[in-house]
Amino acid sequence: KNEVEQSPQNLTAQEGEFITINCSYSVGISALHWLQQHPGGGIVSLFMLSSGKKKHGRLIATINIQEKHSSLHITASHPRDSAVYICAVRWDYGGSQGNLIFGKGTKLSVKP
Amino acid sequence: KAGVTQTPRYLIKTRGQQVTLSCSPISGHRSVSWYQQTPGQGLQFLFEYFSETQRNKGNFPGRFSGRQFSNSRSEMNVSTLELGDSALYLCASSFGRNTEAFFGQGTRLTVV
Numbered sequence: 001k002n003e004v005e006q007s008p009q010n011l012t013a014q015e016g017e018f019i020t021i022n023c024s025y026s027v028g029i030s031a032l033h034w035l036q037q038h039p040g041g042g043i044v045s046l047f048m049l050s051s052g053k054k055k056h057g058r059l060i061a062t063i064n065i066q067e068k069h070s071s072l073h074i075t076a077s078h079p080r081d082s083a084v085y086i087c088a089v090r091w092d093y094g095g096s097q098g099n100l101i102f103g104k105g106t107k108l109s110v111k112p
Numbered sequence: 113k114a115g116v117t118q119t120p121r122y123l124i125k126t127r128g129q130q131v132t133l134s135c136s137p138i139s140g141h142r143s144v145s146w147y148q149q150t151p152g153q154g155l156q157f158l159f160e161y162f163s164e165t166q167r168n169k170g171n172f173p174g175r176f177s178g179r180q181f182s183n184s185r186s187e188m189n190v191s192t193l194e195l196g197d198s199a200l201y202l203c204a205s206s207f208g209r210n211t212e213a214f215f216g217q218g219t220r221l222t223v224v
Contacts (some may be wrong), residue, residue, distance in 0.1 A: 031210050041149075041200050050210075072214065086155065096177035099145070099168045100213075102155040 003027050006087050006103035019074040021106045023087030026068065030092035033094050033100065034061050034072050037084045046072070046085075077110045084108070114138065116205050125223050131190040133219045137184050137205030144186040145213070146178060149200040158201075161186055162209070193223045196215035 005024045013019055023032070028039040034046040042082075047054050047061040049070075054061050063070040074081055117136040125131050137144050146158040155213040156181050161180035178188040184205070190197055204213040 033213065035215075040219065041202070041218040043202060043204075043218075045212050048210075048212050068132065088155070099157040099160055099170065100147075101157070102147075104154045 002104070003091075003101050004087055004089055004103040006106050008106060009104065010107045011109070013077050015078060015110055015112050017077050017110075018092070019077050019081075019108065019110075021085050021087075021108070022073070023070045023103055024065075024068060025070075025087075025089045025101075027089065027091045027101070028093055029065075029068075029089040032070050033064055033088040033090075034070075035085060035086040035088060037105070039083075042100045043086070074108075077108075079110045079112050082109050098111045116214050116216035118201075118203055118204060118219050120219060121217065121221060123221045125193050125221065127193055127195060127223060129193050130189060131193060131221060132189045133201055133203075133218060133221075135186045135188075135203035135205075137186070138214055139205075140143055141205035141207050141214070142184050143206045143208060144184065145204050145206075146181055146186070146188050147202045147204070148172075149202060149218075150198075155202070158188065168208075190221075195223050197221065198223045 031050045036044045058075045060073040062109040086105045088100045091098040119134045143162045145160040149155045159178040160168040164180045175191045180186040200218045202218045204215045206213045
């Protein structure tokens with residue numbers, strides 16, 4: 001079992017739809033990152049959060065530390081949102097922090 | 113502010129050769145991490161450097177090595193290349209460990 005699980009693996013939506021991508025993890029963490037990767041490889045950091053909720057434009061990220069779960073929401077989706085969304089956690093064991101562990105990614109395609 | 117710069121962007125090497133990849137972090141960032149991305153395994157952590165010291169190393173063979181210079185620029189080296197080393201190699205820089213990570217565009221290595 002992977003330490004970071006994302007769902008769904010693939011998602012197709014119509015322009016304007018509300019989208020949710022989920023991330024569950026099994027390790028103690030100090031922070032969780034949501035990343036966006038477009039074809040061609042470049043990765044952009046969308047959010048880094050350790051508690052609660054963050055919002056940036058049409059993107060909202062939430063995290064529930066007790067349930068070890070995070071969600072990324074996209075409101076009013078647009079074809080330019082089409083990309084792979086990756087959840088990554090920095091594990092934390094007894095105050096000792098490790099490297100980032102990544103989910104397999106969710107491939108989002110938004111149709112006009 | 114210039115972003116993270118990785119060179120070269122593309123490389124083709126033959127089995128048995130060695131390769132050196134370079135990463136110039138954002139000015140002021142002292143933490144540099146390297147990752148390998150393949151279709152089968154997704155993103156996997158290679159190394160993390162902070163102020164010229166390796167803080168963490170991923171589960172990769174000794175053929176993979178890295179270093180960081182006093183100006184925070186980092187290099188990674190892969191010796192005795194194998195076909196399975198074909199991947200996108202990404203580096204990310206950050207001010208500290210639990211701060212936002214900024215990724216470079218990656219170096220796409222093809223081993224033939």
